[in-house]
Amino acid sequence: MWRDATLVAGRDLRIEARSRVTLHQVAPFALLVLLLFGFALDPDRGVLERATPGLYWVTVLFSALLALARSAKLEEADGVRDALRLSALEPAGVFVGKTLAVAAELAALEVLLGIGVVILYGADPAEIGLLLTTCLAATVAVATTGTLYGALVSGLRVRETLLPLLLLPVLAPVLIGATRAFEAALAGTPADGWPWCGLLAVFAVLYSVAGALAYGTLLEGS
Amino acid sequence: MTATPTAGPAGGPPSPTSTPSRPEAHPGPASTGSRATRVIGLLALVAIGLLALYGLVISPADAEMADAVRLYYIHVPSAICLALGCFITTGASALWLRRRSAGWDALAEAGAEVALVFAAITLLTGSLWGRPTWGTYWTWDARLTSTAVLTALLVGYLALRRLDLDPDARSVRAAVLGLLLVPNFIVVNRSVEWWRSLHQESTLFRLDPAIEGDMLVAAMVGYLAFALVFTWLMIHRFRVAWLEQAADRVDLDAALAARRSEAQAPPSAPSAPTEPSEPSAAAPAAPVEPSGAATPTEVPSR
Numbered sequence: 029m030w031r032d033a034t035l036v037a038g039r040d041l042r043i044e045a046r047s048r049v050t051l052h053q054v055a056p057f058a059l060l061v062l063l064l065f066g067f068a069l070d071p072d073r074g075v076l077e078r079a080t081p082g083l084y085w086v087t088v089l090f091s092a093l094l095a096l097a098r099s100a101k102l103e104e105a106d107g108v109r110d111a112l113r114l115s116a117l118e119p120a121g122v123f124v125g126k127t128l129a130v131a132a133e134l135a136a137l138e139v140l141l142g143i144g145v146v147i148l149y150g151a152d153p154a155e156i157g158l159l160l161t162t163c164l165a166a167t168v169a170v171a172t173t174g175t176l177y178g179a180l181v182s183g184l185r186v187r188e189t190l191l192p193l194l195l196l197p198v199l200a201p202v203l204i205g206a207t208r209a210f211e212a213a214l215a216g217t218p219a220d221g222w223p224w225c226g227l228l229a230v231f232a233v234l235y236s237v238a239g240a241l242a243y244g245t246l247l248e249g250s
Numbered sequence: 251m252t253a254t255p256t257a258g259p260a261g262g263p264p265s266p267t268s269t270p271s272r273p274e275a276h277p278g279p280a281s282t283g284s285r286a287t288r289v290i291g292l293l294a295l296v297a298i299g300l301l302a303l304y305g306l307v308i309s310p311a312d313a314e315m316a317d318a319v320r321l322y323y324i325h326v327p328s329a330i331c332l333a334l335g336c337f338i339t340t341g342a343s344a345l346w347l348r349r350r351s352a353g354w355d356a357l358a359e360a361g362a363e364v365a366l367v368f369a370a371i372t373l374l375t376g377s378l379w380g381r382p383t384w385g386t387y388w389t390w391d392a393r394l395t396s397t398a399v400l401t402a403l404l405v406g407y408l409a410l411r412r413l414d415l416d417p418d419a420r421s422v423r424a425a426v427l428g429l430l431l432v433p434n435f436i437v438v439n440r441s442v443e444w445w446r447s448l449h450q451e452s453t454l455f456r457l458d459p460a461i462e463g464d465m466l467v468a469a470m471v472g473y474l475a476f477a478l479v480f481t482w483l484m485i486h487r488f489r490v491a492w493l494e495q496a497a498d499r500v501d502l503d504a505a506l507a508a509r510r511s512e513a514q515a516p517p518s519a520p521s522a523p524t525e526p527s528e529p530s531a532a533a534p535a536a537p538v539e540p541s542g543a544a545t546p547t548e549v550p551s552r
Contacts, residue, residue, distance in 0.1 A: 184413060186413065193406045194406040197399045197402040197406065198403070200442070204442065205441060227444070238430065242426050245347065246422065246423065249423070
């Protein structure tokens with residue numbers, strides 16, 4: 029399974045390296061959202077500073093939607109879905125591979141957004157350990173859930189509008205957990221943040237298992 | 251279903267010799283009503299009347315909550331019906347993934363749609379309740395918030411179901427989504443409760459007052475009325491889904507048969523474009539006496 033996963037992840041990342049959709053479109057979009065929040069919430073009154081964790085994660089979720097839609101779309105062109113079905117790759121391996129590729133893109137995006145938040149919003153990344161662990165757990169959580177739901181809507185004409193509707197309610201716990209953990213880290217009270225990190229980890233594990241089990245059915249059935 | 255004389259389940263290959271004619275009656279209910287549902291419907295009406303009588307007239311106003319307590323008699327039962335519908339959807343989706351029979355698919359759809367109706371009632375009565383009790387229509391209470399998320403999950407599920415897709419592909423996707431419905435809700439609910447409990451110093455007034463006497467009777471009548479309404483809605487919605495599937499099949503099979511007869515017609519006969527099959531095939535055949543219960547019959551899906 030892991031060999032299959034590496035193959036699929038390598039393929040997705042190679043496509044990204046050549047097409048540069050995430051780098052050239054999703055990343056600028058994410059930074060743009062940070063700017064827009066600055067316009068919407070007056071930067072002088074401290075609102076922005078207090079809301080930084082929430083804004084950061086909302087931006088990550090919105091950008092993740094774009095990256096996930098892109099990832100699901102890769103399976104549609106040129107009969108890739110049929111090719112995958114014929115290739116005797118394990119569906120669970122395909123799922124893990126796609127998840128890893130999306131997670132890698134998201135991680136890069138989060139680093140970029142983190143720099144943006146530090147520069148634009150004046151956030152102080154003191155508890156770097158908690159921040160990084162939260163990012164890791166939340167990234168895996170978003171990537172697994174998103175890959176699963178991306179497969180649910182792939183091939184549909186309405187996938188761009190349907191994916192957010194299906195995915196965002198499911199990701200509500202991720203937003204809550206990641207935001208609370210970041211708040212704790214930025215406030216310098218990491219002990220409050222670690223339980224939320226645990227919630228994210230449990231979420232990531234749950235949906236990894238669900239996705240690995242369901243992906244085969246989705247690949248075969250549609 | 252095609253007009254093959256031996257036609258059994260719809261999955262069987264239709265014999266190429268058959269001429270298009272009336273499709274056979276689809277096994278199962280041919281209308282959405284039956285004697286049983288009429289009885290249930292009447293009972294439900296009576297129970298709703300009783301509920302109105304007890305809830306609005308006979309039962310006294312609460313000492314603390316005054317007349318707002320009357321919302322309790324519909325709020326709690328509808329929340330229970332919402333949960334029931336979600337469990338039915340998830341269970342039926344799991345069983346569909348196992349058995350792949352059309353009945354479970356229809357049951358999953360019926361459960362979600364009925365659940366959405368009760369979700370709307372729950373949210374509406376909940377916020378009407380909140381106005382006099384909490385002083386606001388909306389508060390970030392754990393239950394309220396997670397019910398709102400559950401409503402979004404149901405809307406997403408039904409949006410997927412409404413898509414014009416190949417029925418099999420739609421069933422697979424809907425089943426996976428339906429299977430995740432209750433687990434998703436549990437995860438959301440747990441995390442939201444945790445979130446609110448950390449941030450809320452005092453727990454808000456909860457919807458479980460100790461009740462007795464006429465109020466207890468009113469609450470019981472409420473449960474009964476909603477149980478009957480839920481059953482009635484489920485049976486009818488299940489049958490509508492079932493008939494929709496049947497209608498899809500009838501149309502498809504009629505079109506197939508028409509094309510087949512076209513292919514068999516001698517190519518040197520350009521006249522006679524009359525298609526005898528289409529009009530009659532569009533309408534289902536003579537109704538069969540519908541079976542009373544809504545248990546999904548095991549019919550292999552296409």
